Amino acid sequence: MNTIESSGHNIYFDTKLAPLAEIIEKGTYSNIFVFADRNTAEACLPVFREMLDDFSGFDLIETDPGEENKNIDFCIGIWKTLLDFEADRKCLMINLGGGVITDMGGFVASTYKRGIDFINIPTTLLSQVDASVGGKTGIDIDNVKNMVGTFTLPQAVFIEAEFLKTVPKREMLSGFAEMIKHGLIADEKYYQELKAANYQNITTAAIHRSVEIKNEVVTEDPLEKGKRKILNFGHTIGHAVESYSLSKDKKPLTHGEAIAIGMICEAWLSHKNSTLSAEELAEIRAYISSVYPAYKIKEKSFDKLSALMQSDKKNEHGNILFSLLESIGKCTWNCRVAESDIRESMEYYNLTYVK
Amino acid sequence: MNTIESSGHNIYFDTKLAPLAEIIEKGTYSNIFVFADRNTAEACLPVFREMLDDFSGFDLIETDPGEENKNIDFCIGIWKTLLDFEADRKCLMINLGGGVITDMGGFVASTYKRGIDFINIPTTLLSQVDASVGGKTGIDIDNVKNMVGTFTLPQAVFIEAEFLKTVPKREMLSGFAEMIKHGLIADEKYYQELKAANYQNITTAAIHRSVEIKNEVVTEDPLEKGKRKILNFGHTIGHAVESYSLSKDKKPLTHGEAIAIGMICEAWLSHKNSTLSAEELAEIRAYISSVYPAYKIKEKSFDKLSALMQSDKKNEHGNILFSLLESIGKCTWNCRVAESDIRESMEYYNLTYVK
Structure with a gap:
């Protein structure tokens, strides 16, 4: 390799x-x-x-x-x-x-x-x-x-x-969420390949492609002044959910499980506030929820989650800033989003596993 | 300015x-x-x-x-x-x-x-x-x-x-020691000017020259891989004496007072281990001791001081490395020195104020 x-x-x-x-x-x-x-x-x-x-x-x-x-x-x-x-x-x-x-x-x-x-x-x-x-x-x-x-x-x-x-399966899946993210933000073909392959059988070639994508982004913007923020797709809400779960849940979410949740929420925000199509939103939700277990973001935690998002490092001048998908394989950054949309995106996530 | x-x-x-x-x-x-x-x-x-x-x-x-x-x-x-x-x-x-x-x-x-x-x-x-x-x-x-x-x-x-x-006079003198150092390591003319001027009347022009010297050195070697180490002249022994004094003395030395002591010791080391002449060594001791108060480096502290020097950041591979003067206005670095010389340099300092 x-x-x-x-x-x-x-x-x-x-x-x-x-x-x-x-x-x-x-x-x-x-x-x-x-x-x-x-x-x-x-x-x-x-x-x-x-x-x-x-x-x-x-x-x-x-x-x-x-x-x-x-x-x-x-x-x-x-x-x-x-x-x-x-x-x-x-x-x-x-x-x-x-x-x-x-x-x-x-x-x-x-x-x-x-x-x-x-x-x-x-x-x-x-x-x-x-x-x-x-x-x-x-x-x-x-x-x-x-x-x-x-x-x-x-x-x-x-x-x-x-x-x-x-490495136990649950930990492998945790890393796999970041690989899905790399596909979603930068390479549709890679996303499709990950989906087509069995996620329990992750190859060095796939890891190599993920590292390649991340490396290209960080080399272009090492200090995260701009483009590097696309690597935070799924992480604004995901990190907040992860922190909350760490402090409250008996069996807390892994990083990847939280990011999987964050990606579904932020895909919804991408549809509402950027150009992600309804079809691609549905695609992302369907695929991610087929890989990751169900979780309920409790309504009573919404305020605490908002507060956690306030300390996100991407924020500037008091605004919570998101990295949002324009389509599968293309991501933009520094997007302001209404507080009500953040809540609605989490409600959307909560419906994910309701059949 | x-x-x-x-x-x-x-x-x-x-x-x-x-x-x-x-x-x-x-x-x-x-x-x-x-x-x-x-x-x-x-x-x-x-x-x-x-x-x-x-x-x-x-x-x-x-x-x-x-x-x-x-x-x-x-x-x-x-x-x-x-x-x-x-x-x-x-x-x-x-x-x-x-x-x-x-x-x-x-x-x-x-x-x-x-x-x-x-x-x-x-x-x-x-x-x-x-x-x-x-x-x-x-x-x-x-x-x-x-x-x-x-x-x-x-x-x-x-x-x-x-x-x-x-700023109280004692604190001014503390900074003045670094100015003397700048002259000693890089600019003999500046050293002579500092000496000629009254040290109680420090001008912005002199401060400017000191900053200029320091800035030239650090711009050339920002990460202290080599030449920047000359700014540590007087500091290998000086820092150790300062730390020791902080932990033991009722009225501890200021940074500059400790560096003044360190510069006399390391001028002696420069004469013994580099090319500083006996005349220039005497000159440095005479001038510095005319500005800074007498201090006694206690013999029983030598071991502790050696141990402190062992953690100096200039050191490599277990060797205590010194920056030594070749002459007034010229400094070299990464000089190994025998343990016995370090002791002797402190004994030399202790004789400074004996008339």
């Missing part, structure tokens, strides 16, 4: 980490740290070491798994650990894990002594197609997602299908 | 904030925050408002004064305050104060929602000639200085002599 060239670094596919072995062999780094959570350390570290010929010349920095730990307290812990190891600016941090690990590890690396090199090895589908590419690092503050972070590019990204073998 | 052009932004001298008034009038910012500590809010905010025609269209974010508060807890407080104000990415943060304010405010701004615009208005001599220029932001972790931060440039820097009127 091809390597994708991004700004100043490569994204490697199924290389068995061979280019990383070369980087390590060169020996220009003073220390190598592997950052992982307890779960990935158990499931992925043996694979990582095996690919690197039983490499053991690193120190492991372990954290607790889960989005709720992507916070400043854990960052402080990692900064202090690096200090304890007397890590200098010439050390390398390898983030091995899902989006929590690559987001938080990237943030710690981009700020420790004003920046050390880091490499992302995403081990979930979600982080392979989304978090690991584009240079966004971040942590949550008061459960508001990625409120603090930087735009900092890694030295390299390694995508290895091998790591996906242990 | 001339404006200095830096990478992508201007450094304005004695403009009475006129260009800032223009920026505010344009009205493209969704919110304007002024970040200051209690002391600068009292002493400088009235001057700031008066220069801007009684401008009041901002929210004040106030913090406790002092280096000991340049920490992550205060950052978290400011991030949360911005969240409470529903500040979006289009807001502007104006850092009004000394180095603690511009360092910490810059760090908060460079990471809030992955980066908002900020402007530095340094109100002490030290921050005017040092902290406000060059894009370094940072906070202390466990009292280790600037362990966490970013390289992020402000939108503009405003240097106003007006603010210096209320």
